[in-house]
Amino acid sequence: MHDIRAIRDDPAAFDHGLARRGIGPTAAGLLLLDERRRALLTEVQTLQARRNEASKAIGQAKAQKDEATAAALMAEVAKIKDRTAALDHESGHAQAELDAALAVLPNLPAADVPEGEDEHGNVEQKRWGTPRAFNFAAKDHADLGPPLGVDFEAGALIAGARFTVLRGHMARLHRALGQFMLDTQTERNGYSETWPPLLVRDEAMYGTDKLPKFAEDSFRTSDGRWLIPTAEVSLTSLVREQILAAGALPMRLTALTACFRSEAGSAGRDTRGFIRQHQFEKVELVTIARPDESETEHERMTRAAEGILEALELPYRRMLLCAGDMGFGARKTYDLEVWLPGQQCYREISSCSNCGDFQGRRMDARFRPEGEKNTAFVHTLNGSGLAVGRTLVAVLENYQEADGSVTVPAVLRPYMAGVERLTPA
CATH class of the missing domain: 1.10.287.40 (Serine-tRNA synthetase, tRNA binding domain)
Structure with a gap:
């Protein structure tokens, strides 16, 4: 606001x-x-x-x-x-x-956000890792996944398009990714684990700028609640209509939750495969900060997300989004894009945004600076650390072998009971 x-x-x-x-x-x-x-x-x-x-x-x-x-x-x-x-x-x-x-008016871009109308105006800031050179034709995950337990047909039969069933070791790999991300963000990066509601009221959606503009992109229940499109909604709303002590900030929160999106604004995009689903899991990172520390926290959050990709040894690049490509509530955003050899391109896997006081005003979330009578609005930040399904896609494509098997990344093997390779059924 x-x-x-x-x-x-x-x-x-x-x-x-x-x-x-x-x-x-x-x-x-x-x-x-x-x-x-x-x-x-x-x-x-x-x-x-x-x-x-x-x-x-x-x-x-x-x-x-x-x-x-x-x-x-x-x-x-x-x-x-x-x-x-x-x-x-x-x-x-x-x-x-x-x-x-x-x-219905979006946040104003920060001064250092580049000009541009769409993704073509985004600025690459760094690359990490070298894409693997395959001695065979790398497959897209949509072709590689079904023999390994990615069941698109069962998902569509049960719930319709953009739903998927994962079976056996593939389901366990998905779970392992989420747990590894959550453990890393809590044990190494100082985020506090939270288990928030998946259903929220209008006020929570409005306060985190999902209403009124993006109502069509979310699912609403028969009793008027909303299925969260991201845990950002629940986590950020924890400070709604509160006055926080300056000493309580920065407040760093994380949650691994299911997320639900109708994808009304993406008709025809990524209809094949596991990239864009109505139901998916994500480890969300949220920070509530003082205005003078939000830029530093933005860099910190982005590095926390990058650390997951580096631990998994997945090549990626960091993009600074231009003014025309940022999300509605953001004043500055970094996108992390992971290399997908099956598509021969980088695809977004995390978006880390500094919203300034935009959401703080909508939620009436404030803090009281030390030694002062007056209050000020908090700054809010959010990011993916990471999207679990898209990370699964990246692991499948980057760790695939010529026989259709997939090597399990070393950091995930403790979560997989020692399983080192997924083999086609």
Whole structure:
């Protein structure tokens, strides 16, 4: 959510930030809504002041037995009461209009975010690892997986497209990846393990900027709750409507959960294979931070995600997203893209974002700086550490052998009861 006072102070800067996102001038319309809202509130305050004066005068008139004056004043107070009620309704409507207009506007990019309209404007910052040279034709995971226990047909039969069943050692490898990631993030990177709800209310989705803009991308239950599209929603909402002590920050949280996405905005993309599913698991990283430490925490979070890829010896690259390709709530984002030899390209496996105070405002999540009376909004950060299904895809493709088997990465073998290779059934 944007601060209307900041827009008032510098509407040109606000429009410039939105222009970098490909959105036309908006400040003038917002300020008209704000001016109307403020005018109504001013009128309400004026009437309330007059009502207080008249109420005192009624008492004085009655004390002096001036019934005519008292009656006139009482009639005036009654009119003020009716008018105030009408104005309260109007101002509430005006506030709702302003909030609705602000709620659909994305966060403004940080100053060091590159210009660009889409992924072509993203800037590669680093590469790690060298893609393996195969002496045979590397297969795509969608072809490699079925003999190893990736059952696309059973998933579709049970639940429809974009659902998959994993069997035997393949299911165990998937579980091993999630546990390895969670153990690493908690034991080595200082994140606190959390087991949050998978169903959340509107307020949690709104506070983490998933509503109203992305309602179609999520699943809603018959009782009005939402299946989380990512544990970011649950974890970040833990500080909603709270005032935190400065000493409690940074707060670093992680969770391994199922996630659910309708993928309404990605029709026709990655329909084959395990890349884009309606149900998947992910280790989510969330940090609640003071404004002065959020950039450092962003780098720290990204390195925590990169460490998983490096431990698995999966080649990857880090991309700094341009203004036009960032997510709605982000002010700066790094994408980690893993090398997939079956597709001969890098594909996103983690997205680590600094949202600044954008979500903090929507959630009314604050902290009190030490020695100060006033509070300030927290900064929130989120990232994948990592998406389990996509990491499974990367392991299959990078560790495949000519006979269709897959070598289990060394760091995962303790989680696999010593199994070193998956062989076709």
